[in-house]
Amino acid sequence: MKALEEKIKKEGIVKKGNVLKVDSFLNHQIDVSFLDKMGDEFQRLFQEHKINKILTIEASGIGIAVMTARHFGDVPVVFAKKSKTSNISDDLYHTRVDSYTHQKTNDVVVSKQYLNKNDHILIIDDFLANGCAILGLIDLVKQAGGTVEGIGIVIEKGYQAGGRKIREAGYHLESLAIIDSMDDECGQITFRQV
Amino acid sequence: MKALEEKIKKEGIVKKGNVLKVDSFLNHQIDVSFLDKMGDEFQRLFQEHKINKILTIEASGIGIAVMTARHFGDVPVVFAKKSKTSNISDDLYHTRVDSYTHQKTNDVVVSKQYLNKNDHILIIDDFLANGCAILGLIDLVKQAGGTVEGIGIVIEKGYQAGGRKIREAGYHLESLAIIDSMDDECGQITFRQV
Numbered sequence: 001m002k003a004l005e006e007k008i009k010k011e012g013i014v015k016k017g018n019v020l021k022v023d024s025f026l027n028h029q030i031d032v033s034f035l036d037k038m039g040d041e042f043q044r045l046f047q048e049h050k051i052n053k054i055l056t057i058e059a060s061g062i063g064i065a066v067m068t069a070r071h072f073g074d075v076p077v078v079f080a081k082k083s084k085t086s087n088i089s090d091d092l093y094h095t096r097v098d099s100y101t102h103q104k105t106n107d108v109v110v111s112k113q114y115l116n117k118n119d120h121i122l123i124i125d126d127f128l129a130n131g132c133a134i135l136g137l138i139d140l141v142k143q144a145g146g147t148v149e150g151i152g153i154v155i156e157k158g159y160q161a162g163g164r165k166i167r168e169a170g171y172h173l174e175s176l177a178i179i180d181s182m183d184d185e186c187g188q189i190t191f192r193q194v
Numbered sequence: 195m196k197a198l199e200e201k202i203k204k205e206g207i208v209k210k211g212n213v214l215k216v217d218s219f220l221n222h223q224i225d226v227s228f229l230d231k232m233g234d235e236f237q238r239l240f241q242e243h244k245i246n247k248i249l250t251i252e253a254s255g256i257g258i259a260v261m262t263a264r265h266f267g268d269v270p271v272v273f274a275k276k277s278k279t280s281n282i283s284d285d286l287y288h289t290r291v292d293s294y295t296h297q298k299t300n301d302v303v304v305s306k307q308y309l310n311k312n313d314h315i316l317i318i319d320d321f322l323a324n325g326c327a328i329l330g331l332i333d334l335v336k337q338a339g340g341t342v343e344g345i346g347i348v349i350e351k352g353y354q355a356g357g358r359k360i361r362e363a364g365y366h367l368e369s370l371a372i373i374d375s376m377d378d379e380c381g382q383i384t385f386r387q388v
């Protein structure tokens with residue numbers, strides 16, 4: 001999505017340790033009309049799928065998921081929660097996700113009430129790097145017996161393994177921008193030409 | 195907002211310890227078209243204010259804030275973050291918020307880049323009980339020298355002190371539903387007639 005690549009080039013900040021900050025429009029301040037454009041693009045990319053629910057993970061995924069849901073006819077959004085307790089009850093699907101950014105493992109849960117075998121799910125998230133969060137969300141849908149119709153990502157770090165792993169597993173994954181390399185010294189970001 | 199009261203009566207679950215669960219449409223699964231209706235109502239309630247930004251707090255506030263922003267002409271949303279570190283840097287506004295639900299104190303931060311003295315802010319959140327989260331957000335806006343134009347809440351627990359405190363301090367506070375009492379034994383919820 002050309003407009004997204006331009007926005008990342010203009011507003012993104014490359015930091016040491018493979019970090020791209022897009023706090024001006026996605027991860028802290030939210031550019032609502034731009035989110036709407038991205039939602040429209042996700043609808044275009046996944047229009048051949050029958051989707052009845054969008055699954056994301058708190059917190060940054062929520063805004064994108066909600067604005068995307070509008071373009072699929074106001075399907076409900078479910079956001080998986082990072083559990084504060086290790087005390088996981090029977091009425092939850094539960095998976096574990098390693099967080100690269102915060103160097104810890106999160107217990108991620110969804111109530112069994114809100115995921116089931118009739119669900120045809122579009123998974124939405126802001127970033128894809130090593131793929132741990134997305135693989136966790138796929139695992140939750142599988143536990144519920146539902147179908148992952150597709151996975152929509154705003155920014156994929158194409159030089160990390162997540163995207164390749166998920167595509168090789170046969171999932172329909174679309175990333176609105178794929179970064180092939182970035183350099184924290186000069187701030188340069190190179191996008192994959194698709 | 196009559197439709198909200200009906201939805202809470204139908205889908206809300208009263209639990210022990212003064213807890214109201216509205217996970218079916220607000221705090222876990224999100225009913226996107228209903229959020230849109232609430233955003234429309236917030237616009238009607240605050241239409242006399244000039245609002246250029248919406249401030250909320252992660253995670254449940256984000257969806258409501260984003261859908262509300264659309265009705266104010268796509269103003270940006272900023273979500274305050276619960277800081278994972280006590281290491282607060284100079285480029286952040288910082289406040290402390292006691293969490294009744296999780297029985298702990300959160301460090302809540304907003305980057306100085308995204309709040310400033312020219313901001314006319316509508317604060318949006320899902321619940322208002324003792325008011326700690328909202329008072330924390332007001333404090334962040336004050337630190338930035340901005341103006342709190344209004345505070346929009348989905349569900350206010352009217353029998354707790356937060357709403358009274360904030361109204362007495364002179365803020366324009368609107369809650370889409372105000373609960374006067376609830377009973378976890380019979381599940382009954384009584385709304386304030388306004």
